[in-house]
Amino acid sequence: MRADRLLSIISLLQLHKKITARDLAQKLEVSVRTIYRDIDALTSIGVPIITDQGHDGGIKLLGDYKSDLTGLNDKELQYLFLPPPQKILNDLNIQSLSHHSLLKLIGSTSKQQLNLIENLQNYIYIDMYSWNKTSETDCFILGQLQKSIWGTREINICYSKSTGDKIIELKPLGLVNKKGIWYLIAIDNIIKTYKISMIKSLTILDKEFDRPQDFNLKEYWTESTQKFIKSIPKYQISIKTTVETLDHIKSRMFINIIECTSTGNDIQLILEFNAKWQAVEFVLGYGHNVQLISPEEVKTEVIKVAHEIIEMYK
Numbered sequence: 001m002r003a004d005r006l007l008s009i010i011s012l013l014q015l016h017k018k019i020t021a022r023d024l025a026q027k028l029e030v031s032v033r034t035i036y037r038d039i040d041a042l043t044s045i046g047v048p049i050i051t052d053q054g055h056d057g058g059i060k061l062l063g064d065y066k067s068d069l070t071g072l073n074d075k076e077l078q079y080l081f082l083p084p085p086q087k088i089l090n091d092l093n094i095q096s097l098s099h100h101s102l103l104k105l106i107g108s109t110s111k112q113q114l115n116l117i118e119n120l121q122n123y124i125y126i127d128m129y130s131w132n133k134t135s136e137t138d139c140f141i142l143g144q145l146q147k148s149i150w151g152t153r154e155i156n157i158c159y160s161k162s163t164g165d166k167i168i169e170l171k172p173l174g175l176v177n178k179k180g181i182w183y184l185i186a187i188d189n190i191i192k193t194y195k196i197s198m199i200k201s202l203t204i205l206d207k208e209f210d211r212p213q214d215f216n217l218k219e220y221w222t223e224s225t226q227k228f229i230k231s232i233p234k235y236q237i238s239i240k241t242t243v244e245t246l247d248h249i250k251s252r253m254f255i256n257i258i259e260c261t262s263t264g265n266d267i268q269l270i271l272e273f274n275a276k277w278q279a280v281e282f283v284l285g286y287g288h289n290v291q292l293i294s295p296e297e298v299k300t301e302v303i304k305v306a307h308e309i310i311e312m313y314k
Contacts, residue, residue, distance in 0.1 A: 002038070005030070009038055010047065014065075018058035074116060081117045085128040087180055091137045092146070128180040137182060137196070144202050145184060148172045154207040155186075158200040165200065171209045174217040185220060187212075193224060234272050237279045238293040241267050245289045255282070268293070280305065 005028055012019060012027065021035045028035070039059060043049050048062035089096060148155045149172045159166050171187035175196075182196040187209075236258065241249070246267045249255055259270040273279045280301045283292050292299055 006038055006042060009035070009042065010061075013049065013059065013061045016060075018052070018060040020058045024059065078116070078120060081120055083120070083124060083126065085126040085180075087128040088177055091139060091142055091177075091182065093139060093143060128177070130180060138199075141196060141199055141202050142175070142182060144204060145172060145175060145196070148204045149174060151204075152208050152211050154205045154209055156203045156205060157194075158202075159194060160198045160200055169205070170194075171211075173211065173215055176217070176221050185217060191215075191220060232274050235274065235276050235279055236270055236272050237283070237295065237298055238268065238270050239283070240291040240293060241269060241286075241289060243267060245286065276301070 008028055009024060012024060021032045021039075024035045025032045039049055039051070048065050049059060050062050051057070051059050083096075086096070145155075147153070152171075155170050155172055157168050157170060159168055168188055170184075172184060173187065173191065174185045176183045176185060176193075184194040184196055184199070186192060186194060242265055243262075246260070246269070249269070249271075250257070256272040257269055258272050261268045271279070271282070273282065276298060279298050283290060283298065283302050284305060292302060
């Protein structure tokens with residue numbers, strides 16, 4: 001809505017001493033032309049905005065102008081006060097938001113909105129812990145990484161790899177948590193991703209570095225994970241099965257059904273796996289409930305493993 005955008009422009013102008021129309025347009029996801037129309041609308045109602053032209057130009061508020069328009073709508077409150085996962089708070093050594101802190105933040109909010117926030121805190125809980133037992137996060141290393149990132153200080157880490165431990169000097173840029181697992185994004189000539197559980201030790205160096213101004217953590221992570229997913233090799237098989245077995249296959253995680261055709265009770269599927277051995281395990285696991293059609297190399301491997309099992313139990 002335009003009213004929300006106008007309030008956002010005022011807030012951004014109060015936050016920044018000067019900001020360009022292009023930067024405002026990017027932050028609010030509109031065109032530069034729209035920003036200038038909004039600026040005209042604000043000045044017409046008395047908001048003291050001035051625009052400087054030229055290379056170092058920009059848009060700014062005149063004097064010490066401050067707005068008291070700080071109200072949040074219900075959707076904004078839901079977004080802001082959605083309870084964060086407790087595991088992440090524990091790992092980062094951050095305390096949960098207390099009721100006292102909540103009141104300081106939303107003191108001018110209506111009672112109805114306060115009830116909304118309290119219900120949200122009580123009705124939704126996000127659990128980032130795995131069902132399986134996983135190694136605990138090394139909170140000391142995570143804390144040291146936070147210090148080095150905020151202070152733009154270079155670090156030395158001892159990183160455990162399959163080929164052995166390696167000492168690496170890095171420029172740390174950010175931390176990412178995916179499904180409860182922490183990753184470090186850092187520069188080692190190029191920007192790379194490191195699994196924090198593989199860091200055996202860490203030293204913060206007395207060397208500051210210039211953080212790349214155009215680096216965006218969310219964009220980097222999204223692009224790098226998409227590249228990783230595309231790089232994973234795919235392996236397809238064709239099988240015949242029944243409606244009942246199909247329902248069970250659909251309920252399983254990490255099995256990708258590419259194509260499904262049916263003739264009566266007979267179902268033909270094309271499934272995709274990351275490797276041939278996963279396809280072999282799948283076929284053996286379902287026994288007579290699936291019939292492998294292709295490829296031949298998987299048939300050969302299934303027969304070989306089946307004979308080995310028979311010989312073992314003779």
